[in-house]
Amino acid sequence: MxxxxxxxxxxxxxxxxxxxxxxxxxxxxxxxxxxxxxxxxVAGEWTGKLEAKAQQFTLYFSLKKENEALRHRLNILQNQLSQNFQAPDTTAGTLALDTIRIDTLSQFRKYRYREATVVNNSVNLPNNFITLHRGRLQEIEPGMVVIGPSGVVGVVLDVSDNFATVMSMLHRQSRISGRLKKTGEMGRIEWDGADPRIVQMKDISKGTQVKPGDTILTSQYSDFPANLMIGTVQKVIAEKSSNNFLLQVKPATDFSKIQNVFVIENLQRAEQEELENRNKEK
Amino acid sequence: MSEFIKHLFRLLLLLLSQHFLLYQIPPLHHTAVPVLYFLFSLWLPFQIGRAPLLLLSFITGMLMDFFTKTPGMHAAAMVLIGYLRPFLIALLMPQQGVEFNYREPSAQSMGMVPYISYVAILTLLHHFCLFSIQAFQFGDMSYMWLKTGISWGVSLVLILSIELIFHRKQKFLTNT
Structure with missing residues (x-):
């Protein structure tokens, strides 16, 4: 022992x-x-919490990729929205999406969305432009309209092979047809070149009921698809020299933070314009 | 800062960086896995008894396993190097009394060449043990050898650069 x-x-x-x-x-x-x-x-309890925290950090590295994938998906979905399709004969009933791979509605398609990245931007000049990294080779044409995630941005002015310049809403020659959501009154959205956080809406007659906080959407007469968010009324000013209000509008888009946009093509625009010009020549 | 807190802090830092940083590197992940957490055992003081050294190594390995959810895998490798460390120190530092002049093994206290061989041999042993246990689970011997070799090189380079970047100050201990 x-x-x-x-x-x-x-x-x-x-x-x-x-x-x-x-x-x-x-x-x-x-x-x-x-x-x-x-x-x-036990191990899962203790290290799981730590791992969840670490995951929050590592997620940041894939955010960009994730974001791109999301935007791509959003673009596909946005092109499938039924309001992109407008048939001349509205009695044909509401348009329904089906699962057929062939796009049988393409003859009625009015709007096509394309995603684009903003590579240059200004807000503090009297005439502001936005540059998109997408151009003629990527199917962008002058005259197409541009919206951001939260609202209207501007109109494509000029394109090169791979870039496009957009006349933003903050441009003194920018004219966008807007509509008061509540009463349906049409007006013209312009910018006086002063404060990038405020644009002006004109041609709203003094008889209209309008209050600060009212929503302004795109009208169906504009190049934009109807009922897109433009902004909210901030102040109602009665013009002394005319019978109209001057509305101070706060744009829904924060132009200084804009990163990703959609360019919208109106596929029925050429036909409409041709007909309207034919009338003018008569 | 007391010695205990210093070692505890070092242990936490090594374990966390091992799990959240080194084990997460994707491009190196399949053949070259830098493993550094065992430096905790390598940097324990000379005076520590062999039994506490073994137990501390075992606990370090178990803590690492706690993160990777492979109970026993790192612990086995750590116990091995915890057991062999005193022999290696005795072998590499034959002159009497030198280990009492400094507290911990480092290039300064042991000399550059003995210290590098000390680290290199223990790293190789640890990696061999760790990866052979892993290969035991997943099969394929030649892959295991390749993995051991490459990871050994990568880890060694990392350890030496850490030594250069984070210089561990060593106090010269005198009797007076």
Whole structure:
């Protein structure tokens, strides 16, 4: 017996080493091959919280990719919205989307959306332009209209092969046809070149009921699809020299933060314009 | 800062960086896995007893397993290097008494060449043990050898650069 104790004392370290090693392997085989549940529960509780925190950080690295994928998806979905389709015969009933791969509605399609990235932008000049990284080779044409995630942005003015300049709403020659959401009154949205946070709406007659906070949407006469958000009324000023109000409108789009936009093509515009010009020549 | 808190802090830092940084590197992930957490055992003081050293190594390994959800895998490798460390130090520093002049193993206290061989040998042993246990689980020997070799090189380069960047100050201990 004493010899045994002497042996243990003599080789204590080696025995400790061997027992720990054996215990490790025991754990390894026991938990990794059979049920890990007991260990995993505790480990999952404690490290799970830390991992969730770390995940929040690592998510940032993939944000850009994620964002691009989302915008791409959004673009596809936006092109499928039923309000992009406008048949001349409205009695044909409401247009329904179906799952057929062939686009049977393409003859009625009025608007096509294309995503674009803003690469240059200004807000503090009297005439502001936005440059998009998408041009003639990517199917952008002058005259197409541009919207952002929260509202109207402007009109494409000029295109090169890979870029397009957009006359933003903050341009003194910008004219957008707007409509009061509540009463349906049409007006003209302009900008006086002063404050980039405020644009002006004209041609609203003094008989109209309008209050600060009212929503202004695009009218169906504009190049924009109808009922897109333009902004909200901030102040109602009665012009003394005319019978109209001058509305100070806060744009829905924050022009200084704009990053990604959609360019909208009106596929029925050419036909409409041709007909209207033919009338003028008569 | 007391020695205990210093070592505890070092342990936490090594474990967290191992799990959240080094084990997450995607392009290196399949053949080259930099493993550094075992530096905790390598940097424990000279004076520590062999039994506490073994137990501390085991606990470090278990904590690492706690993160990677592989109970016993890192612990086995850590116990091995915890056991072999005192032999290696005795082998590489034959001159008597030097280990009492400094507290911890470092290039300053052991000399550059003995310290690098100390780290290199223990790293190789640790990686070999760790990856052979992993290969035991996932199969394929030649892949395991390749992984051990490449990871060993990568880890060694990382350890030496850490030594250069985060210089551990070593106090010269005197009897007086």
């Amino acid at each position: 004493r010899n045994l104790f002497a042996f243990i004392r003599r080789y204590f370290i080696l025995l400790l080493f061997l027992s720990l090693e054996i215990y490790s392997f025991y754990l390894l085989f026991r938990y990794n091959q059979f049920h890990r549940a007991a260990y995993m529960d």
